Amino acid sequence: LFQRFDNGNGILSLTEIDRVVVHWYPEFGTNRQAIIRAYRAADSDRSGFIELKEFQCLIALL
Template structure:
C-alpha cells in the first residue's frame, strides 16, 4: 500500500474489506488490515486517525469515495507513528521534553538552543500536559508539511 493504487485496485481492496453493505466500519477495516496488510495492523493509532480523517461526511463509516483517501492517510499516519516511536525512547506512548530534546532533528527541527527547543515543545504540547501525545504530534507534523 506504499504506492498509490489505481481505481480498480482500490475498488478490489474495498470489496475485500466490505461485508457487502457498501460502507466500511472501523471494525471491518481493523479486521481487514490485520488480515491483508499486517504491517499496518499493529499500528492501531494510525488506523483510527486515518479512519476519522477519511470520514469526510461524518457518517462514522468510510464509503468507497473516501476509501482512497483513507489508504493515503493510513500510510501517512503510519509513517508518523513510526517517527513518534523513534522519539518515544522509553515507550510510554508520549514524548517528554528530554526525548524531544534528544530526537528533535528527526522531525526537522535543527536548533539546539534549550529555550528554542522548549518553545517548540510547548507549541506541540497543545494540551499543556508536559508531554507530546500522538494526536498533538500528528497535528504539528501536518501543519509543518503545509508550510
C-alpha cells in the same frame, strides 16, 4: 479491495478497516491509534463509516 472487505452494505466499519489493514498493511496492525486517526480523517462526511469514495483517501493516509 473495498468490496473484498465490505460486508455487503456498501460502507466499511472500523472493524472491517482493521481487517483491511491487518491483511494489506501488517506493519500497522499493532498501531491502532494510527488506524483510528486515518479512519477519522478519511471519513469526510463524519458518518462513522468509510464509503467507497472515502476509501481511496484512507489508503493514501495509511
